[in-house]
Amino acid sequence: MEKDLLNLDEFEVISLEENDNGDYLFNVKPKSPTMVCPECGSVSVVNNGTYNRLARDLNCYEHKVGINIMGNRHKCRDCGITFCDTYKSIETNAKVTVRLKTKICELATKRPFLQIAEEYGITMPTVKRIFMEYVEAEEKKRVLYSPTVLGIDEAHLNKTMRGVIIDVKARRVIELLDTRSKNRVMEYFNSLPNSDKIKIVTMDMWRPYAEAVYECLPNAKIVIDRFHVVKALNVALDNVRKSITSEISGRGSRANVRNLRYLLLSNFEDLNPDQAQELDDMLDRNETLNKAYTLKEGLRNIYLCKTRKEAENLYKSWVKEIPDDLSEFQTVRKMVDNWHTEIFNFFDCEGYTNGITECLNNLIKIIERYGRGYNFEVLRAKIMFTTSATKPAKYAFKKSTAKRASGPTNDSYGFSIGGMMPDITYQEYKESKVLEIGSGVDMDELATILDMGEF
Numbered sequence: 001m002e003k004d005l006l007n008l009d010e011f012e013v014i015s016l017e018e019n020d021n022g023d024y025l026f027n028v029k030p031k032s033p034t035m036v037c038p039e040c041g042s043v044s045v046v047n048n049g050t051y052n053r054l055a056r057d058l059n060c061y062e063h064k065v066g067i068n069i070m071g072n073r074h075k076c077r078d079c080g081i082t083f084c085d086t087y088k089s090i091e092t093n094a095k096v097t098v099r100l101k102t103k104i105c106e107l108a109t110k111r112p113f114l115q116i117a118e119e120y121g122i123t124m125p126t127v128k129r130i131f132m133e134y135v136e137a138e139e140k141k142r143v144l145y146s147p148t149v150l151g152i153d154e155a156h157l158n159k160t161m162r163g164v165i166i167d168v169k170a171r172r173v174i175e176l177l178d179t180r181s182k183n184r185v186m187e188y189f190n191s192l193p194n195s196d197k198i199k200i201v202t203m204d205m206w207r208p209y210a211e212a213v214y215e216c217l218p219n220a221k222i223v224i225d226r227f228h229v230v231k232a233l234n235v236a237l238d239n240v241r242k243s244i245t246s247e248i249s250g251r252g253s254r255a256n257v258r259n260l261r262y263l264l265l266s267n268f269e270d271l272n273p274d275q276a277q278e279l280d281d282m283l284d285r286n287e288t289l290n291k292a293y294t295l296k297e298g299l300r301n302i303y304l305c306k307t308r309k310e311a312e313n314l315y316k317s318w319v320k321e322i323p324d325d326l327s328e329f330q331t332v333r334k335m336v337d338n339w340h341t342e343i344f345n346f347f348d349c350e351g352y353t354n355g356i357t358e359c360l361n362n363l364i365k366i367i368e369r370y371g372r373g374y375n376f377e378v379l380r381a382k383i384m385f386t387t388s389a390t391k392p393a394k395y396a397f398k399k400s401t402a403k404r405a406s407g408p409t410n411d412s413y414g415f416s417i418g419g420m421m422p423d424i425t426y427q428e429y430k431e432s433k434v435l436e437i438g439s440g441v442d443m444d445e446l447a448t449i450l451d452m453g454e455f
C-alpha cells in the first residue's frame with residue numbers, strides 16, 4: 001500500500017495526497033500519544049485539544065514529502081501545564097524529520113545549500129541553520145591546545161584577508177580566523193589553554209601578528225620563514241626585470257618574456273645546464289639585471305649558513321653590495337632591517353619551519369580557489385569539520401614507574417593485559433592521560449581532498 005511508503009512506525013498514516021507538482025503529503029496520527037507529563041512525570045494527564053505540525057521528510061523516489069502530524073495537546077492534572085505529543089522521528093519545533101536532518105548535514109558538506117533546499121522543498125536558511133547546528137556540536141567536541149611551533153599565515157577569502165593557524169610539527173590546520181587584525185589574533189591566543197607552551201611562532205612579515213605574539217605569548221620566539229624572505233627577493237628582482245624588459249628582450253615576444261622571468265626567478269640550482277647558459281648570456285648583456293640577480297642569489301645563500309652569527313655577517317657584506325640606485329633591493333634591505341631579529345631567529349630554530357611554509361602556501365592557494373563565493377563562516381566550518389582530514393585529539397599515556405604492590409588490591413580495578421597484572425592502578429592510569437595533540441585538520445589530506453574537488 002502506498003501509505004507504507006512513509007515508513008515511520010510511530011505514526012499511523014491516515015491518508016496520502018499528491019498535489020499538481022507531484023509532492024506527497026502524508027496525513028498521520030501518532031500511534032501512542034504522549035501520556036506522561038514532561039514537567040513532573042505524572043501520568044495523570046487529560047486530552048486538551050489537538051496540535052497539528054507540518055514537517056518535511058526525505059524524498060520518496062522523485063516526490064518531495066510533507067508530513068501533516070495530527071497530534072494532541074494534553075493537560076497535566078498534577079502540575080497544571082499543557083504539553084503536546086513528542087516524537088522520536090522529529091524533534092520539538094523542528095521543521096524537518098530527524099532522518100532528513102541527518103541527510104542534510106551529509107549533503108551540506110558537498111553541495112550548495114540552495115540546491116539542497118530546492119531538492120527537499122525547504123528554505124535555504126533552514127539548510128544553513130541545520131548545518132550550523134551540526135557545526136556547533138562539532139565545535140564543542142573540539143579539543144583546543146597550544147602547539148609548540150605555531151604557524152600563522154593568511155588567505156584571501158571573500159575579499160578579506162583571513163588568518164590561518166597551523167600546528168607546524170603536526171602539519172595540521174587548527175583554526176581559521178575571520179580577520180587577521182591584532183585584536184582578533186590576540187583573542188585567539190588568549191583562548192588557547194597553556195599558551196606558554198608555544199615556543200616558536202612562524203609567520204610572514206605582518207606587524208599585527210608580531211605585536212599580538214609579543215603581547216600574548218612572552219615565551220615564544222618569532223621566526224620569519226625563509227620562504228617569505230625569498231618571496232620578497234623575487235618580487236624585487238621581478239620589478240627590476242619589468243623596468244628594463246624593453247631594453248633586453250629586443251624582439252620581445254611574450255614567450256621570451258615568460259622564459260626570462262622563469263630563468264630569473266627559479267633557484268639557480270634548479271636550472272638545467274642549457275637554461276643556466278641562457279641565463280648567463282642574458283645577464284652578460286645587462287648589467288643592472290646581473291646585479292639584481294646576484295643580489296637575489298646572494299641573500300638566498302645566507303640560508304646556507306649554519307649559525308646566526310655567520311648569517312648576520314654575510315648579511316652585512318650583502319648590504320654593502322646594493323647600489324644606491326637599485327631601489328628595489330634597498331626596499332628589501334629595509335624590510336630585513338625592520339624584521340632583523342625575527343628573520344635571523346630562523347638560524348636559532350632551524351629544522352622547525354623547513355618546508356611547511358611552502359606547503360601551507362600551496363594549501364592556501366587551493367582554499368582560495370575553492371572558497372570563491374563562500375560565506376566565510378560556512379567555508380571555515382566545511383574546512384574544519386566536514387572532511388576525513390579532520391582529526392580528533394590524541395592522548396599519550398605516561399607509563400607509571402611506580403610498581404604496584406603484589407596481588408590485586410581494592411584500589412585497583414584489576415584490569416589485565418594477556419593475564420599479566422598491570423603495574424599501575426586504574427586511578428594512576430586515568431591521571432596519566434596527557435594531551436599530546438588537540439583537534440585539527442591534516443594539511444596534506446585536506447589539500448588532496450580539495451584538489452580532487454571532493455568537498
Ligand SMILES: [Zn+2]
Pocket residue numbers: 037038039040041042076077078079080081
Ligand atoms: Zn505535570
